[in-house]
Amino acid sequence: MNRIPSLHVPGPSVIARAAQSGRPTVGPETIHRVQTTNGITVLVRPNPSAPVVMLEGCLRAGSVSEPPGLTGLASFTASLLSRGSANYDFDRYNEAVESVGASISVGGGSHTTNFGSESLVEDFPLIVEILADILQRPTFPAEHIERVRGQWLVRLQEREQSTRSVSYRRFNEMIYGDHPYALPTSGYIETIREISRDDAVSFHRDHYHPNQAIIVVSGDVDPEGAVALLESHFGGWRSGAEPPPPADTIPPVTGANGIQRKSFPMPGKVQSDVVIGCLAIARNHPDYHAVQVANNILGQFGMMGRLGENVRERQGLAYYSYSALDADIGVGPWVAFAGVNPQNVDQAVDSILNEFERLGNEPVSDEELSDSIANMTGTLPLRLETNDGVASILLNMEWYGLGLDYLQTYQARINAITQEDVQRVASQYLRTDSYTLVTAGPDANGN
């Protein structure tokens, strides 16, 4: 009995052979990259493994371009696109996308508006047609604006009731000060209330252009066919004024000096979320890979690195304790997170700061370094298993200009990181004399 849709398995192919040699197959030989005349960079990675196609892309329409007082406008505008466009009103859009089991998403970020789709290969042409229509020709129906606003305000209220969301939002506000990165892309209750239909229409008119847009396709398609399909739906989109380089759209990040510590009491909560970190580097900084290796040692490796070993395994203080680097076009923070009982906040914070300090003061062991390097390079095939994974990595590579051979040279770049590199970046960026600490949760005094 074989009622499960069968996958058509490719014969012995370039993919299988290259995989055996241990070299990632996603590279210049397998990625088709072209530019449309109106400025869209298209990357297609054919993958006949499953009868599905994933698309991911971005436009130069981010929250850094929002007018003052309208924080959240980029995201809000993005969420209105599927509410009505020239050829797909709300009902027609929903029926068309959902009756074939596909999905389309559009969402606003700091520098870009990102979009994506997931569909069976047979429905990919339809999905591209719909996606092109909503991005280029949204109608912003007035009744839907109020409906979306109502939903949005409830979701923001929920955000304000989550210790994790509140702690990280407050952390960003404190560490970035008056920089646009301080503001949440989903906005505030007060600013979302202020957004008018005209604001969304203007934001779309001024920022939704094909110039410098990126579209990545990974799935069971032939590259020429996919490019022709995208050309037919996006080729006629008129270019706008050329946007400045992304880095020129934000002021330099100067960041907080010294130590900032603040706690936000939230009645009715049981556990506190702790966020503690320092501004570190932008994505294109030469230290990027050194910081990533150091971060893997600090708060990722195995059961979440040294932070997991110390705070969770040894002291039993938290279910999660880890760290992450949030590097963007501008300088981003290197941050540790933990969820702990309010009685244990001070102990957890001290432990995290000790680990910050230790990583800068002492060289990591040979074993720790080689373990983390092996982990970072060894997990690459897992990240490249699905079309989803490949599409998001390719979009990232194109957006940051990392080059089509990025994945193939990744191993060599990670392998080159030394103990001195790790210690140097840790002492430079994890500053125990200059960090921001936010706690959100119940009052430790039991109030």
Add this chain to the structure above:
Amino acid sequence: MGAESRERARENGGVQKTCLDNGLQVILKESHLAPVASFWIYYQVGSRNEAPGVTGISHWVEHMLFKGTEKYPQGAFDKAVARAGGAFNGMTWQDWTTYFETFPAERIELALDVESDRMANAIFDAEETESERTVIISEREGSENSYRWLLNTEMQAAAFQTHPYRHPVIGWKQDLLTMGRAELYEHYRTFYTPNNAVAVAVGSFDWGEMVDRIEQYFGGLEKGPTVPVMRLQEPEQRAERRIVLRGADQTSYIGLAFHAPAAQHKDFFPLTVLDSILSGAKGMGLFGGGSSNRSNRLYRALVDKELTVGVTSSFMPTIDPYLFGFSATLAHDVTHQEVEDAIWAEIERVQKEAVSAEELDKAIKQTKAQFAYSSESVTNQAYWLGFSEMIADSEWFEGWLENLEAVTADDIQRVAQTWFGRNKQTVGWYLPEL
């Protein structure tokens, strides 16, 4: 394994089953689409097997399996797997507990090594056990920060009066504070035996060789005694049950739950299609997902009408009868009663009128699409194969899509009439304290 059985395996949807002499069931599926492989070991034990006083014990035991054996002392297991480029985790649910590793294909043997080792040799060091107690309480307290979680927990405890599905998987806090190493270790020795386990591998390997390697690692483990049978059955619910939870958060939630049949019951498939018609086909991946559902009945009746900002139905395959649920987040200035009435209007609609052919077709197409998306990942495929074996058997899984396609509009109307009723419901309201 010869050419003939290889051929049979292909005809069998690529899934090959065997059983070792010690009772360990083995399910294998070759997939050469990417150079990766995923290995899972499932134990048929979860909160379903827990008695009052030791609720949460299965989940705690799962944590202890990351705390060391003699061969892989504390910290060694996770380092070994991470060093080899592996992803790993453990999960406890009502009906099962599972552990997995996904690796670049050539390293999958390490998964067999660590899983066969900790099936029998976990130490449960006294100090490590104590340290893990506070980690688990912290995990629970993180969940307690969410009133939605608290509401669901209260509703589950109300919906079941005798069956252990009434207990949260993580356990009641009092039990987490009082149970000890001896009980944990006994639970481990009772349920962690080859005859209570299923090993699943999906990925880029030769299954004949994989069987040999699994035999090599697991074949020497001694068969355990038959595990205790869970005999409790939930009596029929005769009266509506209501939960009202109040708290500091301002956003209001509502839930409705009805007792619903087990995976092996004939009504399971009609109810699964009904779930899709109400709120879209659900994802088959490890972490949810699923179709968007704005063209489905509940969204149109509740979100489009601005009564709620989100709504969903839920129904999942279980060993014993569990629940068919509805849940929603209320819009501002709407009462719980209005939302409850609107959900009931949709329930009565499916009880009174046959669903359309288009809705049936959409449900099937969405399900096939979700299946195709999840088939990209060996991890997701192995997860499904293993948990299907826990709650039913491989025939259930192989016939899954066919059984869904066979569902008729009459079936759906009948199951809606059978399983949904005013006296059969548990209703939960979360509302802000005044």
